[in-house]
Amino acid sequence: MVEPRRIVIVGAGLAGATAAGALRDKGYSGQLVVLGQEEHRPYELPALSKGLLLGETEEPAWVHDEATYAERDIELRLSTVVEGVRLDTHEVVTADGTELPFDRLLLATGSQPRRPVMTGVHLPGLHLLRTLDDSRALRAELVEGRRVVIVGAGWIGCEVAAAARRRGCEVIVVEPNPLPLHRLLGDTMAEVFRDLHAAEGVHWGLGYGVFGFTGEEQGRVTGVMLDDGSELPADVVVVAVGAAPRVELAHAAGLDLASATSTGGVEVDACLRTSAADVFAVGDIASQLHPRYGRRVRVEHWANAKHQGAHVAGGMLGDEAPYTASPYFFSDQYDLSLEFRGVADPLVDELVVRGDLAAREFVAFWVRGDEVRAAMNVNMWDDVDALAALVAGDVRVDRAKLVDGDLASLLG
Structure with a gap:
């Protein structure tokens, strides 16, 4: 495969910036341009609702040191809005009219929080x-x-x-x-x-339910109106109330989407390639045909953005290896910390619990047939490697051993 002369990445978040770094790690020597709407260089999101919001830190975790972009010849254009993608001419068009040609394009546009349409929401x-x-x-x-x-x-x-x-x-x-x-x-x-x-x-x-928000004469919010007619001060x-994948560019360009309503993400194959051969998509917008689950999976969590960003670099340079990692995320609330792996359907999967729910020290398994589909460890850290292997692999399990057996022994 001939090395692409220019790769353009739309989206300067964790997925896009990780992909840029991975491309250089793999020896890519061509032009590499990363376009981001925010004025900040790429950063990770978890601290925004955890340490930063608590006041434990003043900054998020930056994806790369500031000097890295210049040192690795990654052209980072911040405060840049992309208005369109022209698949026929292989160009990205920015709001100021700049036309950027590309040989490979990565869409890593992320999600935006849902803002309900109701009184007082602004x-x-x-x-x-x-x-x-x-x-x-x-x-x-x-x-x-x-x-x-x-x-x-x-x-x-x-x-x-x-x-x-x-x-x-x-x-x-x-x-x-x-x-x-x-x-x-x-x-x-x-x-x-x-x-x-x-x-x-x-x-x-x-x-x-909520059906609107009230405000004082000066305009500041003062209450939340509930569907029973009451108001909370x-x-x-x-x-x-959730987030929506930012698929507008992909939709306008004519890429296949995962739903007719344009809200289900951008369809990508197992290698994260879209319906256009030279265009890839990762992170929140990527609705991947996942080899592990045999269906499309779209994940909005930190690890997915990071790992898909690292993986797609190979695909953009000709590697046909599929992305097979299981979804993963973590959460911290008070003195409770957890890790969640896999994809669970509580309406279908059987819940199996190991440990003590009352003490909030346990592992929850979601089991379908004799296979672990997902696992969540809460304030328990001894078996994380075994949990990852159980979720990621084609492993047949005994429910009794999940409750009180040696988890590593289930791996064979």
Whole structure:
């Protein structure tokens, strides 16, 4: 394969910046351009809802040192908006009219938080959390004694609730489902997180929907209107109702998407190549035909962005190896730390628990047939290598041994 003369990466987040570094690691010597909308150089997202929001750190983890880009001849163009991709002429067009030719293109445009369409959603004091600037702005508002209402009880909503309580705020979380993280974890595991937050002083508004936000005459948010007609007073509101993959460029360019509504991500094959041979996609937007699961999988977590970014460099240089890593993420809430591996469906998979739920020291397995589809270790770290192998491999397991046996012995 002839080495491409110029590779353009659209998206200066973890996936895009990791791919750029990996391309140089693999010996790519051509032109390498990374385009990012933010003014900050590429950084990792986990600290935004954890250490940075808590005030434990002032900066996120940067993907590369600032000097790395110049030293490795990676042209990093920040504060740059890409308006279009021309597949026929192999060009990327930026908002200022610049036309950048490419031989290979990587789309790593990430996700954007969902902003519901309802009254008052743009009021000052109402926050979404996705960027470094978002996190810094929200942290400045988490002042002791303030009333914070969080809309949404997914991972981000729960982590923000933990940070707000640690900073002395009064917190209520509103969620239409009967339990936090319910669709992701099922009843038993969701109850663990409900009880954890309740013990830390979080008030739950479970089973309630939100239909708008109220504000004072000067415009700042003052309340959250619920679907039963009541209103929750609020000094600060955080809307954490999920994220949508940023597929607009791919859609306009004519790349195949994973759903007719343009919200399911960009279709990529096992090697992360899109429907256009010279265009690849990674991270939040990539809906991959995953060899492990036999179906399309789209993951919005940190490890996926990092690992796909590293892997796709080979594909862009001619390597046909598929991406086979299982999804992984971690969360920290108060004194609870966890790691989650795999893909679970609580409605289908059987839950098997090892350890002590009441002490919040356990491993949860989601088992389908005699195969571990996912595992979550909570405040237990001795068997992480075995857990990774059980989730990633084609291993037949005995449920009784998952509960109290030697996990490493199950690997054969």
